[in-house]
Amino acid sequence: MQSPEGLLSTVACQGQPGVSGGPGPQPATWETVFTSMFLHGSFLHILGNMLFLAIFGPTVEDATGRLRYAAFYLLGGLVALAAQVLVDPSSTGPTLGASGAIAAVLGGYLLLYPRARVLTIVFIVFFFTLVEVPAVFLLGFWFLEQLYFGLGGLASPLGGGEGVAYFAHIGGFAFGLLAIRLFVARRRTEPPLPVY
Numbered sequence: 170m171q172s173p174e175g176l177l178s179t180v181a182c183q184g185q186p187g188v189s190g191g192p193g194p195q196p197a198t199w200e201t202v203f204t205s206m207f208l209h210g211s212f213l214h215i216l217g218n219m220l221f222l223a224i225f226g227p228t229v230e231d232a233t234g235r236l237r238y239a240a241f242y243l244l245g246g247l248v249a250l251a252a253q254v255l256v257d258p259s260s261t262g263p264t265l266g267a268s269g270a271i272a273a274v275l276g277g278y279l280l281l282y283p284r285a286r287v288l289t290i291v292f293i294v295f296f297f298t299l300v301e302v303p304a305v306f307l308l309g310f311w312f313l314e315q316l317y318f319g320l321g322g323l324a325s326p327l328g329g330g331e332g333v334a335y336f337a338h339i340g341g342f343a344f345g346l347l348a349i350r351l352f353v354a355r356r357r358t359e360p361p362l363p364v365y
Contacts, residue, residue, distance in 0.1 A: 206246040208265045210332070218267045224287070225278045226271075232281055234354040241352040245273020245341045252340020256323070262332060269337035272315075276345020279308045281353070315339050 196204070209215040230238040249269020254260075278285075286301040319335030 202247065202250060205250065205265050206267050206270055210265050214266055218271055222267070222271050222274065226274050228282065229274050229277045232354070233352045237352040237354055241277065241348065242270050242274065245344050246270030248344040249273065249337040249341030253334045253337040256336040264334050264337065269334065269341035272338045272341030273345035275308050276342040277349035279304060280346050280349050312342050
């Protein structure tokens with residue numbers, strides 16, 4: 170068993186004061202760019218991402234087709250990661266999760282189905298009710314929230330954000346809004362039924 174001092178000397182960032190040596194073999198950067206979209210920091214992290222994907226993903230996939238949807242999703246994740254790195258290139262924290270790619274799906278959904286309604290749980294103290302909310306309101310509010318927290322984190326001397334890659338969400342959402350029409354295979358004229 171290795172002593173804590175031995176562990177501390179091996180688990181550190183290369184190039185930092187007092188750190189010598191180098192890391193062991195690492196995967197190629199292009200590989201980690203893709204695999205980071207499928208890794209999550211906790212069970213709640215993946216649960217939240219999969220909930221949004223389950224609600225909005227099938228409708229966008231229906232409009233694009235399977236292969237185009239997969240390409241749209243992966244490109245959205247790459248653009249989201251690029252946006253986060255562009256805003257904070259010196260960050261040493263890992264960027265994990267599918268939320269940037271899912272944000273692209275949300276942006277695509279909003280552009281394709283702005284009049285759709287989403288069945289939403291609204292909590293009022295200890296009670297809750299189900300309400301159909303226009304997608305433009307729900308997703309617009311979500312985007313403004315990401316923008317607010319992202320810009321707030323830039324203004325904070327310590328970065329804020331508690332490890333959330335808000336600019337990945339913003340970049341993915343913007344990509345979805347701008348690029349979805351390039352991926353649509355068939356356009357449904359009527360908005361989908363309320364999604365749950």
